[in-house]
Amino acid sequence: MHLRTGRAWTVVRVIVALILFMPLAWAFWASLQPIDEIFTAPAEPIRSDADTLQWQNYATAVTRLPFLRFLLNSCLITTLATIGTVFSSSLVGFAFARLQWRGKSVCFAILLATMMLPDQVMLIPQFLIFEHLGWVNTYKPLIVPSWLGGSAFFIFLFRQFFRSVPRSYEDAARIDGATHWQVYRHVMLPISRPVIGAVAALSAVHHWQAFLDPLVYLSDFHAYPVSVGLRMYQSMEGSWANLIMAASLIALVPPLIVVLLTQRYLMRNIGVRREGL
Amino acid sequence: MSRSTKTGRLGQTGFWFVSPWLAGLLLLYVGPMFAAALLSMTTWDGLSWSSLKWVGLGHFRSLPDDSYFIKALTNSAVYTAMNVPVQLLGALGLALLVRQSGRWAGVWGAFYYVPHVLSGVATILIWWWLLNPQVGPINRAIATIYEGLNGPMAAVGLGGTEGWPLPPWLYSPTWAKPSLVMMNLWHVGGGMLIFLAALLRGGDTVHEAAMLDGAGRLDRFLHVTLPQISPALLFNVVTGVVLSMQAFGPAYLLQNWQQRDGLLFCVLHIYRSAFEDHRLGYAAALAWVLLGVLILFTGTTVLTTRRWVHYDFEEGGL
Known part of the structure; x- marks a missing residue:
């Protein structure tokens, strides 16, 4: 009896997984069709004869607009922003977890408050400040904030992790005369791989997918990241569904790789610590 | 940094470690909030200083008669009211489904989580x-x-x-918002992970005890599972509302005239007012109203839910 219900639930899980997978499967099928095929083919099962599969759609998609350039731009922004996030949020998290300093509890309360503060609301005044600094049409507004603590949530993740590190780890280094920096760099960072992995993955995905900020700050389309670049496919004359699907699928590969590589860190860290509201 | 910092100047060195965050706080939050407050009391096109004019609370006073503002706020509120419950049910359903799989929970959880990280312009275009x-x-x-x-x-x-x-679907004022809600359902993996962590940490002992006492399925859900996951529930409600009220990408990318402003959400209205109509003072006033609404919501939710949110399952809490 118990075994049978167990099997029934597995069937449900598989069905849900198939439903979740369906949009991507359709996008992949559509990306390989001639354009008129998508519009006229009746709702019949996916045809398997390879003759009708147009792999050249992918080549067309990346050459119709400077898509490789968009990919490169996204890689640059994402890499620099992610390095900044990991570095600064771990540093600040360390100070909140292991150091004593005046105003710490007040600052921690402010940190928690900013975690719930909506980013989009700051859009216009932030834009004015960055414009005043001459940063519009550069990548600075997209990268520099990550070097200034990143996001409150990431600081919080690092703090929770560093707090769980036994005092004895640190004491050994302290007796040898290590400074705070050395404790952070040589004791804490080497053992925090799971948190670094999780924060790096979430930050990378976030910056790869970011849309509003690059839309507001960049006007030269050669500087566009993938997210804003994809929008140009949408407004392309004739709405080439197959090319849009091809470009979209290419844009999804990097986040997919990131989450596959880091899924065990993500599963372990995010859910477990996140809801400490 | 010399060795003497170890004990003597402990206070200051800790401060240096948080200086990037403090700089960010000033540059990205405190400064902009003050700037926005001042800006919201002016009219300015952001192009020439001569257009800058002090209007005091003028923007805020005229907002109740501003049909676009009312439309945007109603749209966002209706969308949030539809989206958050669906998201919660979807996320909780998936989390329960994943927990059922016992030692395979990690694998299924990771699988269902994948669409969450894919959400962005690319998936919006696929759904389009x-x-x-x-x-x-x-x-x-x-x-x-x-x-x-x-x-x-x-x-x-x-x-x-x-x-x-x-x-x-997206080509109708009434169907546009439900379409977005349906699209979002594909991405519930994030919320699921939070529920899942709470469920797994809760463990089975209380469940088994309740079962021995003869508690039925529903009783166990209401009196064991729900209290177990209440902090996760609160977190998902608050972040769900804050994120839904700030929805921008889908609305911006999927807008069309057939919707008759059905997807004119707050942030889209702010964006258009600031960057298309060059009404920065007005847009700043809108942003402050949205901020006020969200702070009010988060504050009252956190305070009024103390009674049913049980942190005793947490290990240590904050």
């Missing part, structure tokens, strides 16, 4: 075609089902399915 009313696969599937129903219905004398409507 999936939901195309004429050629999209979803409406085609519905049309096929209609056709299939034709025979059986004629057999029992109910007539045919001819003329049955297909949903216009």
